[in-house]
Structure formats: structure tokens, C-alpha cells
Amino acid sequence: MTTIKQVAVIGAGVMGAAIAAHIANSGTPVLLLDIVPEGAKNRNAVAEGAVAKMLKTDPAPFMSKRVTKLITCGNIEDDLDKIAKCDWVIEAVIERLDIKQDLYRKIDAVRAKGSVVSSNTSTIPLATLIDGMDESFAQDFIITHFFNPPRYMRLLELVGSGVTRDGVIDAVADFADRKLGKTCVTCHDEPGFIANRLGVYWIQAAMVEAMDRKLTVEEADSVIGRPFGIPKTGVFGLMDLVGLDLMPHVQSSMAGLLDKSDPFHAIYRESKLVSKLIADGYTGRKGKGGFYRLNREGGQKVKESVDLQTGEFAKSEKARLGSVRAAGKDPRKMMEASDKGGEYGRAVMGKTLAYAAFIAEAAANSIVDVDDAMKLGYAWKTGPFELIDAIGVDALISMLEEDGVEVPALLKKAAGKSFYKVKDGDLYYLGFDGEYAKVTRPDGVILLEDIKRKSERVAGNRAASLWDIGDGVACLEFHTKMNALDADVLGAIKTSIRTVKKQFKAMVIYNEASNFSAGANLGLALFAANIAAWPEIENLVETGQETYKALKYSPFPVVGAPSGLALGGGCEVLLHCDAVQAHGETYIGLVEPGVGLIPAWGGCKEMIRRWAENPKFVKGPMAPSAKAFEIISVATVAKSAMEAKENLFFRETDGITMNRNRLLADAKERALSMVDGYEAPEEFTYRLPGEAARVAFEMAVDGFHRLGKATDYDRVVAGELANVLAGGDTDVTEELSEDDILELEREGFMRLVRNEGTMARVEHMLLTGKPLRN
Structure with missing residues (x-):
């Protein structure tokens, strides 16, 4: 299998430059090339300008400004021969087949034998890209579809062909997994692959149904949000984030590529409103606004939204649909509601989930891959097949039949069953053959959700739990809202110290929530202050000090394993650990001065x-x-684990894990390595x-x-x-x-x-x- 030690990225546009930045984040040298601007004195101006721009971009493509030294900028005319030293060459140029294939021929003439070449395309089929190319090139060529922004989006879709050489996909997948922190999903060479195929359908259905049913954008986003485990941006907020000008291009491209029998054509139509917004400069957050905008007239900042019927902007009003409040986080309850919110949710998500079942076998190797693609590519909390199980397979089939939507064959196979089931503590999924298969994890991946499915906690209370993760290591998990810290969490830490001392060799502090800990529970502090309960507040402060000190001087190694926010008291927990194994995307700081x-x-x-x-x-x-x-x-909040080291929130000796799914295993290994001869500081x-x-x-x-x-x-x-x-x-x-x-x-x-x-x-x-x- 090819070992990837150096990478080249050709095309320093928004995506290409950001891909190069993230490869540099992994500690890998990367060559970034682009064209020579006409009449330019600096022939590397495009690539160098892209790096300079990224240093000012927020959110930052770089985990630390120091990694920029790993990027070598150049141009295609003078420096293409340098890719001979690269193990992987990524093409990220304009989406034109003639330009891409011309570049491929130039790459093939100078690349090292057996090096991998890939395209970041999301619209041109792989079969078309390699049509007419030399067989040796086609054998080393794949599609690697990154999602924007590459540093933060964990999904990487990989597509090979019938002639792809053995080991090519595996080499890129292994590098992307361990070095770039990606969950790699292998897709079939189908239009849009998995995530965009389903995501574009979902957005189109949501937009058309909202317009036809005369909902406001706020109402639509509130329905297609929390009840279905979808980010609060919903659909219209998501389009603003991605860019309105991108959507017509992607949707028309999809319409041109898909067979006329595909259900996408039944909902596809060009939107005059979207065209007008784009023409008026409303391209989303990168422009003057989109479906939402900030009106700054008169020195004010008033959030406004567009009327989907008239195209006029007015002050944004919070949606107040009773069905949304009643449904909470229950997707079935949302779809069964009788008001316009329920009817909208049922129309959009019913069709979307049916489409997921319709495309799954053609686009993916399993329903697990479809779920992963939507969770990691579109930030859904639960994948489409997990959502179907939450609604109920038979309930969804009945809704589709009542609404005149064709029930896909895969959904019929699951009738009377579910797409996932648990047997003897193991998770199984329904295969395309109608049989269940066990969900497996890659080597080196331990998930707490799997451990919790198979065992009882060792100790704990309502706020935190202690789990046995094997080999004499215990895992302390916080599970309050935002993992805020209170007296119960402190009590659980004390109990865990006593328990680990008697029964285990070491302890890891870790959880699988979005954030390690947002700090102390401010709501409780405010309540106590309002009733002048000063002794109780001081007691909590003193208890926290005693608890953290006991953690620091416990007679066994303690390893903190954070991801996401680790603020205030959450940062202080980590400061008292013997070592930290942090996810690369850890945002840590002592933010107490911000709240006085x-x-x-x-x-x-x-x-x-x-x-x-x-x-x-x-x-x-x-x-x-x-x-x-x-x-x-x-x-100060460090905006990556690398920055955390620069501020000494983490020590130089602390570890960084790029892949979130590998964090617990790496932290456990770190803890075990410290057991022999351990002495408290x-x-x-x-x-x-x-x-x-x-x-x-x-x-x-x-x-x-x-x-x-x-x-x-x-x-x-x-x-x-x-x-x-x-x-x-x-x-x-x-x-x-x-x-x-x-x-x-x-x-x-x-x-x-x-x-x-x-x-x-x-x-x-x-x-x-x-x-x-x-």
C-alpha cells in the first residue's frame, strides 16, 4: 500500500487552498500550485495570495499559523515537475472536463510511478474523467470529495472505478482517517455520490414545499430543524451559509445527470425568487444576505427575512408553530401534527427519507454509509435510516402511501422490522439483501456508545458516569446539558477517584457529546446569587478546588480527552490531569472574565x-x-489543540488526535503507557x-x-x-x-x-x- 508522506494540490481556489491548509495541519508537506497570472511579476502570486488570505479567514483553515511553513507555493508552468516527489496529487481546478483532462496528461508525464491522483469534483463522474486517459493513469486515479470547509467537515467521499488498482483507495483512506481526521465513505460512481445526492434533493423539496404551502422561511426552518435532529439553520439558513449562487448550479447539474425516472425530477424546478436574489447580490452570508439579511440602516442591526411569495424583505419574526413546540425532538410527532407545520414536515421529510431508501443501494455500500454521509456532510444528528427507525418503518410506509409517494423497495424490505437493531449488546444494520449484519469499527476505534450498549456503569449519578473500557482503564463521562459542571459532577469525580484507586489502573475523562464541557453551571450560580446564598457558592468553589486537587494528586494516571469546547471549569479539569490527548478541534480557555x-x-x-x-x-x-x-x-480561547499548546493550556508532551473516533482509544493507550512506575506529581x-x-x-x-x-x-x-x-x-x-x-x-x-x-x-x-x- 502506498505510504503518503508528501502531497500536491493543484488549484488554489477556495477549496483547493483549504485542502492544502488542512494537509499542512496534519504535519504533512504540501505543494500548492496554480496558474501564472497574465503579466504577473510574481509567478506564484495566486498560490501565495491564497495562503495569505487564509491567514485572515474566519473560521481559520489553519490550526496554527506555524503550519504554513509546510506549504510550498508554486505555479503549474514552472513547478509541475516537483510533483514527482509527491505520493498523492489532488486536482481542484474549475469544473470543466477539457481543462481537467489536459491537466491530467501533464501530471501523468511527470508524476512518480504508482502515485495517487485524485479529483475533488462533485459533479463530473469518474468514468467521464478517465475516459481516453492512459490505463496506468486510470488505475491510480480516484475521486476524493472533500466538504467545505475541509478542516471542519469530517466527511470524505471516496470513489474508485472498475480499473482502480488495489490499495489506492486504502492508502488515501488510511491517511485521511489518521492524519486528516476524516470519516471516509466509499461511494459508487453515481451523480452527487451520497451526501449531495440526498442533500440536494432534501433542500429542493424543502424549498418547493415551503413556497407552495406559503410558509415563512422562519416557519420552514423551525420545522426542518430540532424535531428532525437537523441544525437550527434548517434549510433556508443552510442555503444562506453555503451560498445561494451555488445552489442553482448544483441543482441543474444534478437534473442533467440523473436519469429521467429519478424522483428528483418530480420536485425540480428553477426558482425565480432565487434567481432574483442572486441578481440583486443576495448570495447568502458571503454577500448582502440571502433568505435572511441584516438591515443596518439608521445604525441599527435588524434581522430581516424574505417573503417567499413576494420577494420583499421584512423584519424576521420568530416562528410560533404549536406543532414544533409539541413535537420537541420527536420526528414522528412532528410529521403526525395536523397544522401546516406538521403537513410541511411530513411532505419534506417523507419524500427525503423515501429518496434515501431509493438511492441507497445504487450510491452506497450500506445504509450505515448513507447515515454517516448525512451526519458528517450535512451535520444531521441522526442519519436518514436512523430517522426512519425513530419514526417507525411501518408508520413511514403508511404516511407515504397516504400521500401518494411511491414506497422504495428497500423500505418495503424493512416492513415490520427496523433498519438497526441491538443483539447481545452489538449493533446490527439491515443489508440490501434483507439480512442483518454487524456494524464494525475500524481498528484503533473505541466508541463509548458501544461500551455503554454492552455494559452497566461502574459508578455515577445524574450528571456523570464511570465506565469500564477494558485493560484496567476507567472512563469518566460527563452528561449534563453542555456538560456544564455542578456539585453532582464534582461528586462523581470524587467517587471516581475512590473507585479507580480500588479497581483500576488509570482513568480517562472523555465524552462523546459535541463539547467536552462549557464550564460551571452559570444558571445555578445566578440563582444562588439572587437569593444571596453566599455560603453555598463559596462551598461549591471550595469543593471544586478540593476535587480538582485530589484529581491531580490521585495515585494513578489521569488523562483528559477533550473535543469541542473546554471552557472555564472544563479547562481547569484538563489543567489538573497528568496528560491530555486532545481532538485537534478542541477549543479551550479560561473564559471567566467574560462573565465578570x-x-x-x-x-x-x-x-x-x-x-x-x-x-x-x-x-x-x-x-x-x-x-x-x-x-x-x-x-483567550485557543481555537485548536495546536493553539492550546502555544498558550500552555496543553503541554508540549500532550497528544493530538485528528480523528474524533480515535480519541478514546488514543487516550486509553496514553493512560496505559503511564501506569508502570507512575508517581503523582x-x-x-x-x-x-x-x-x-x-x-x-x-x-x-x-x-x-x-x-x-x-x-x-x-x-x-x-x-x-x-x-x-x-x-x-x-x-x-x-x-x-x-x-x-x-x-x-x-x-x-x-x-x-x-x-x-x-x-x-x-x-x-x-x-x-x-x-x-x-
């Missing part, structure tokens, strides 16, 4: 210690505290600068205040933070213990929590999800 507080579960003391112990950092009593103040005072003695540092920190904040970059209340919060990080009333001649720093954290926290300015920030955050600048 300071870290008080040991975050301040741990950040001082990390900067003091960092061998690459300048020494001296002031420097570690100053660096911690710089990071914490502005509520020694307590740290602090020598902090005291008054001089505190004054210096406050003066820095005053300077930002004069420039308008810090608010009045920022100065109050920063003052308390400065006091802790300076060591209070101390100087460099005195030694402070960890408990001394914890006491300073606790006292500063309690002074702030009694302040009306802090309570205003907390309440505003809970109501709006945004910080208050008071």
Missing part, C-alpha cells in the same frame, strides 16, 4: 506553574504571572512578585481602558485577577503553597460574585450567549 469572574478551581495556579516550568520561557518571578495575566484577562512552591506586579498589571489594563479597549468593569475583574496572579500581599522572598493561591482565587471570586456588575454579565450571557461589555 476569575478562574477559581485552580486555573490561575496551574497557568502560573506551567509558564514557570516551561523550559522555553524566560525565567524570573514576574514573567510567569505576566504571561498568565495576558492569557486569562482577555478570556510533586506539589509546587510559588515565589510570586507581589505588589509590584499587581500594579503593573492594573496599569496595563488602565492603558487599554483609555484606548477604549477595556470597559469600566473589565478593570474591576482584572484587578482581582492581578491580585491572585501577583500572589496577594507577598514578595519574591516568600514561598506560597498551592493552597495559598487557591485561597486567593476563592476570595477574589467571592468578592466579584457579590458585585452587581458580575451578575449583569452572567445574566446577559445566559440570555444571549454573548458577553456583556459593561
Whole structure:
């Protein structure tokens, strides 16, 4: 099997450049080539310009600016021969067959024998791309369809042909899995492959039905959202996000490629409204807006939406459909509702789920692949066949028959059964042959959902559970809303420490929610403050400090395994672990100043210690505290695991796992590697600068205040933070213990929590999800 050590990307447009960026994120050298602009003095201007632009793009294509050094920019005229050193060449040029094939012939003349060549196309069939090409080229050629943005979308669709050489797909899949963090789904050479084939149908059906049934865009998005486990953007919000100008091209392309008997043709029609919006510059979020826009007239920001009948914009009004509220997260209840919301949901999702069954065998190897494609390519929480099971196979068949929609053969095969079932703790899926087959995981993948299906938890309460994941390792899972931390979570951590000490060798802290932890439960804090329950708040702070300290000094290794948000108290959990094995997409920070507080579960003391112990950092009593103040005072959030290392939220020795599905297995392996000869860390003695540092920190904040970059209340919060990080009333001649720093954290926290300015920030955050600048 080909080992991929160096990659070339030809085409530095939005997708090609972003693919190159993500390959660099993996630590792999990548060559980025594009055309030479006419009359250009800099012949590499296109590729270099793309890299420069990505450094300013948000969300960032790069996990760290440091990885840009792995990209070599060039041009097709001067540098094409350099691909001879590359194991994989990715073509991402304009969707024109003649241009692509001309490029392929040039690539074939200089590429290394056996190197893989792929196209990122989503509209041209593979058979067409290789038609007329040399047999040796065709054997090494596949389609690798990345989803935009490549760094964040976990789906990679792979398409081979009847002549693809053995090992080509496997080589790319292995690299994409382990290095790029992709879930690779092998598709058949069908129009749109899997995700876009079904996704484009779903969007078209939703748009047509909303217009015909005279729903508002808000009503449509509320129906095609939470009840079906689909992001709150729904359909119209999704079109704005993707770009309205892209949709007509994709839909017309699909209509041209699909056989006339395909159900897509029954719902396809060009939209005059969409054409008008595009013509007027309403191409979505990248333009002036789309189905939704922000009207900034008069210095205001008013969210507006377009009337699907008239094309006129008016103030956006929240949808208030009783059926949506009643359905909650129940798709069947939504589809059985008798109001216009229910009728719309049934019409759109009934047809969409039927279409999933219609295309599955032609497009995919299994229904599992179809579900994975929609979950990872379109962010559905549950795939179409999982949704059918939630609705009920027989119930859906009855709805389709009543509505005059043809019931696909695959759906008929499942009548009286379900598409998935659990037997002896193992998950099975219905095959195209009508028989059940076990769902298997790739080597090196452990999912907690599989373990939970086969076992009982070892310990726990309503907020967290301890699981046996084998080989003497336990896994502590938080499962509150947003994995917010409260007294019950702290209690579960304490119980887990006692249990692991007696029964296990090591512990991993991990969960499979979207976010590791959003921090302490602010709602409970606000409630306690409103009734002046100050002793209860202080007790919770002290309990958290004691719990995290016990975690840090437990007699066994503890490995934190975060993904998604790890904020505030969630960050502090990880700061007290022996090691961290983080998903690449971990967003971590001590954000307490944003809600008018300071870290008080040991975050301040741990950040001082990390900067003091960092061998690459300048020494001296002031420097570690100053660096911690710089990071914490502005509520810095690292936007990747790489950035987390740069801020010392993670150590240089901590690991990064690119594939979310491999995180638990990697964390378990890390924990086991630490068992032999394990010794808990020694307590740290602090020598902090005291008054001089505190004054210096406050003066820095005053300077930002004069420039308008810090608010009045920022100065109050920063003052308390400065006091802790300076060591209070101390100087460099005195030694402070960890408990001394914890006491300073606790006292500063309690002074702030009694302040009306802090309570205003907390309440505003809970109501709006945004910080208050008071």
C-alpha cells in the first residue's frame, strides 16, 4: 500500500487552498500550485495570495499559523515537475472536463510511478474523467470529495472505478482517517455520490414545499430543524451559509445527470425568487444576505427575512408553530401534527427519507454509509435510516402511501422490522439483501456508545458516569446539558477517584457529546446569587478546588480527552490531569472574565506553574504571572489543540488526535503507557512578585481602558485577577503553597460574585450567549 508522506494540490481556489491548509495541519508537506497570472511579476502570486488570505479567514483553515511553513507555493508552468516527489496529487481546478483532462496528461508525464491522483469534483463522474486517459493513469486515479470547509467537515467521499488498482483507495483512506481526521465513505460512481445526492434533493423539496404551502422561511426552518435532529439553520439558513449562487448550479447539474425516472425530477424546478436574489447580490452570508439579511440602516442591526411569495424583505419574526413546540425532538410527532407545520414536515421529510431508501443501494455500500454521509456532510444528528427507525418503518410506509409517494423497495424490505437493531449488546444494520449484519469499527476505534450498549456503569449519578473500557482503564463521562459542571459532577469525580484507586489502573475523562464541557453551571450560580446564598457558592468553589486537587494528586494516571469546547471549569479539569490527548478541534480557555469572574478551581495556579516550568520561557518571578495575566484577562480561547499548546493550556508532551473516533482509544493507550512506575506529581512552591506586579498589571489594563479597549468593569475583574496572579500581599522572598493561591482565587471570586456588575454579565450571557461589555 502506498505510504503518503508528501502531497500536491493543484488549484488554489477556495477549496483547493483549504485542502492544502488542512494537509499542512496534519504535519504533512504540501505543494500548492496554480496558474501564472497574465503579466504577473510574481509567478506564484495566486498560490501565495491564497495562503495569505487564509491567514485572515474566519473560521481559520489553519490550526496554527506555524503550519504554513509546510506549504510550498508554486505555479503549474514552472513547478509541475516537483510533483514527482509527491505520493498523492489532488486536482481542484474549475469544473470543466477539457481543462481537467489536459491537466491530467501533464501530471501523468511527470508524476512518480504508482502515485495517487485524485479529483475533488462533485459533479463530473469518474468514468467521464478517465475516459481516453492512459490505463496506468486510470488505475491510480480516484475521486476524493472533500466538504467545505475541509478542516471542519469530517466527511470524505471516496470513489474508485472498475480499473482502480488495489490499495489506492486504502492508502488515501488510511491517511485521511489518521492524519486528516476524516470519516471516509466509499461511494459508487453515481451523480452527487451520497451526501449531495440526498442533500440536494432534501433542500429542493424543502424549498418547493415551503413556497407552495406559503410558509415563512422562519416557519420552514423551525420545522426542518430540532424535531428532525437537523441544525437550527434548517434549510433556508443552510442555503444562506453555503451560498445561494451555488445552489442553482448544483441543482441543474444534478437534473442533467440523473436519469429521467429519478424522483428528483418530480420536485425540480428553477426558482425565480432565487434567481432574483442572486441578481440583486443576495448570495447568502458571503454577500448582502440571502433568505435572511441584516438591515443596518439608521445604525441599527435588524434581522430581516424574505417573503417567499413576494420577494420583499421584512423584519424576521420568530416562528410560533404549536406543532414544533409539541413535537420537541420527536420526528414522528412532528410529521403526525395536523397544522401546516406538521403537513410541511411530513411532505419534506417523507419524500427525503423515501429518496434515501431509493438511492441507497445504487450510491452506497450500506445504509450505515448513507447515515454517516448525512451526519458528517450535512451535520444531521441522526442519519436518514436512523430517522426512519425513530419514526417507525411501518408508520413511514403508511404516511407515504397516504400521500401518494411511491414506497422504495428497500423500505418495503424493512416492513415490520427496523433498519438497526441491538443483539447481545452489538449493533446490527439491515443489508440490501434483507439480512442483518454487524456494524464494525475500524481498528484503533473505541466508541463509548458501544461500551455503554454492552455494559452497566461502574459508578455515577445524574450528571456523570464511570465506565469500564477494558485493560484496567476507567472512563469518566460527563452528561449534563453542555456538560456544564455542578456539585453532582464534582461528586462523581470524587467517587471516581475512590473507585479507580480500588479497581483500576488509570482513568480517562472523555465524552462523546459535541463539547467536552462549557464550564460551571452559570444558571445555578445566578440563582444562588439572587437569593444571596453566599455560603453555598463559596462551598461549591471550595469543593471544586478540593476535587480538582485530589484529581491531580490521585495515585494513578489521569488523562483528559477533550473535543469541542473546554471552557472555564472544563479547562481547569484538563489543567489538573497528568496528560491530555486532545481532538485537534478542541477549543479551550479560561473564559471567566467574560462573565465578570476569575478562574477559581485552580486555573490561575496551574497557568502560573506551567509558564514557570516551561523550559522555553524566560525565567524570573514576574514573567510567569505576566504571561498568565495576558492569557486569562482577555478570556483567550485557543481555537485548536495546536493553539492550546502555544498558550500552555496543553503541554508540549500532550497528544493530538485528528480523528474524533480515535480519541478514546488514543487516550486509553496514553493512560496505559503511564501506569508502570507512575508517581503523582510533586506539589509546587510559588515565589510570586507581589505588589509590584499587581500594579503593573492594573496599569496595563488602565492603558487599554483609555484606548477604549477595556470597559469600566473589565478593570474591576482584572484587578482581582492581578491580585491572585501577583500572589496577594507577598514578595519574591516568600514561598506560597498551592493552597495559598487557591485561597486567593476563592476570595477574589467571592468578592466579584457579590458585585452587581458580575451578575449583569452572567445574566446577559445566559440570555444571549454573548458577553456583556459593561
